[in-house]
Amino acid sequence: MFELKKKGDQYHFNLKASNGQVILTSEMYNSKASAKNGIESIQKNCGDDARYEKKTAKNGKFHFNLKSTNGQIIGSSQMYSAESGMNNGIESVKKNAPEAEVKEVE
Known part of the structure; x- marks a missing residue:
C-alpha cells in the first residue's frame, strides 16, 4: 500500500510491502494532489x-531510484x-505498486 503523510505543510508517501516494510519513499511535495500524481x-x-537507476553508496550498500519518463526521481529505495x-x-x-491502495495517515 501507499501511505500518504503530511509533514508540516508538505506531503510524502511510502510504498510498503505486505509485511509492512518500506520499499520506496517519495520526495516531499507541496500539495496532496502533487503527491497523488507522484503515486x-x-x-x-x-x-x-x-x-x-541502480546505485552503490560510498559505504558499499546498494539502493535504487525509480524515475519518470522525464528523468525525475519519483521514488527512492532503502539501503540494502x-x-x-x-x-x-x-x-x-x-x-x-500497480494495484496498491492509497492510505492517508496522520
Whole structure:
C-alpha cells in the first residue's frame, strides 16, 4: 500500500510491502494532489526496467531510484547490504505498486 503523510505543510508517501516494510519513499511535495500524481507516476512507470537507476553508496550498500519518463526521481529505495536485496526490492515495487491502495495517515 501507499501511505500518504503530511509533514508540516508538505506531503510524502511510502510504498510498503505486505509485511509492512518500506520499499520506496517519495520526495516531499507541496500539495496532496502533487503527491497523488507522484503515486500515479510510480504505478505507471514501475513495470519498466529502464526506469530503475541502480546505485552503490560510498559505504558499499546498494539502493535504487525509480524515475519518470522525464528523468525525475519519483521514488527512492532503502539501503540494502547486498545487491540481491536491492534487486528483490525492485521486484517488490513491480509487484506491489500497480494495484496498491492509497492510505492517508496522520
